[in-house]
Amino acid sequence: xxxxxxxxxxxxxxxxxxxxxxxxxxxxxxxxxxxxxxxxxxxxxxxxxxxxxxxxxxxxxxxxxxxxxxxxxxxxxxxxxxxxxxxxxxxxxxxxxxxxxxxxxxxxxxx
Amino acid sequence: xxxxxxxxxxxxxxxxxxxxxxxxxxxxxxxxxxxxxxxxxxxxxxxxxxxxxxxxxxxxxxxxxxxxxxxxxxxxxxxxxxxxxxxxxxxxxxxxxxxxxxxxxxxxxxxxxxx
Numbered sequence: 001x002x003x004x005x006x007x008x009x010x011x012x013x014x015x016x017x018x019x020x021x022x023x024x025x026x027x028x029x030x031x032x033x034x035x036x037x038x039x040x041x042x043x044x045x046x047x048x049x050x051x052x053x054x055x056x057x058x059x060x061x062x063x064x065x066x067x068x069x070x071x072x073x074x075x076x077x078x079x080x081x082x083x084x085x086x087x088x089x090x091x092x093x094x095x096x097x098x099x100x101x102x103x104x105x106x107x108x109x110x111x
Numbered sequence: 112x113x114x115x116x117x118x119x120x121x122x123x124x125x126x127x128x129x130x131x132x133x134x135x136x137x138x139x140x141x142x143x144x145x146x147x148x149x150x151x152x153x154x155x156x157x158x159x160x161x162x163x164x165x166x167x168x169x170x171x172x173x174x175x176x177x178x179x180x181x182x183x184x185x186x187x188x189x190x191x192x193x194x195x196x197x198x199x200x201x202x203x204x205x206x207x208x209x210x211x212x213x214x215x216x217x218x219x220x221x222x223x224x225x226x
Contacts (some may be wrong), residue, residue: 004153033214042115042201042217043154088154090215097142097161097207099215101154 002027004091004102012108016078021087021105023072029091032065032072033099037086046074079109113137115218117202123224126192132221134185134202142207143185144215145177148199160185161207192225199223 004025013019023032031050035043047056049065049072056063060083062075072089089102115136124130136143145157159167160179174196176188185202199222203215 035217040219040222042117042203042220045214045216048214090154097144097159097166097205098156103153 002091002093002100004089004100006087006089006102006105008105009103010106012110013079014110015080018075018077019079019107021074021107023089023102025070025091027091028069029100030094031092032069033090033092034063034072034074035088035090037088043088081109081111083107084109115202115204115216117218117221119221120219121222123226124189124192125226126194129188129190131189132187132200134218136183136204136216138204138206138216140204140206140216141182142205143179144203144205145185145187146201146203148201148220154201194225197223197225
């Protein structure tokens with residue numbers, strides 16, 4: 001069974017601070033996706049990384065896929081209240097349709 | 112309409128009721144999924160349909176019955192549910208290429224409460 005552990009589980013920081021969220025597994029994934037989910041809504045895709053060592057930047061968000069394709073990180077600089085939400089990583093499986101979702105990180109940015 | 116839509120958004124039902132959840136995707140995708148999201152647990156995959164055929168059933172109880180009449184529509188029929196089935200039920204779709212998982216796009220979910 002593939003498992004994706006996210007850390008920290010909860011994070012509450014002041015607006016303007018930087019933060020990093022981690023997604024770790026002992027399994028190798030074909031791709032790694034990050035989603036953000038707001039209360040009462042479905043997860044919304046932020047990014048997909050597919051190559052080991054890949055780094056993608058979306059404005060203040062930086063995503064990295066580990067060289068061994070087993071882990072990923074999400075770094076947010078100068079956090080804003082609009083970044084508040086549940087962040088989910090999800091690993092793609094080789095040769096089938098399945099995604100394995102992480103345990104989630106609930107982020108709160110305090111104005 | 113764009114993306115993935117789900118109806119109803121909220122549903123309260125008794126344990127003896129029969130109800131159905133509906134999902135529709137407007138993205139031209141060839142795979143659809145049902146997930147269950149409970150508090151303090153990771154998203155649980157329930158069912159996967161690829162090209163309208165069910166390819167995954169993650170040991171889901173028979174009181175949940177999926178139906179995929181075409182590539183754009185997915186239903187989850189519910190009967191004799193238990194209170195522990197209360198959760199957010201999410202539908203997603205994706206475009207499969209060469210059998211590999213691809214980006215999944217989620218609907219807003221149906222918040223189900225079983226009394």
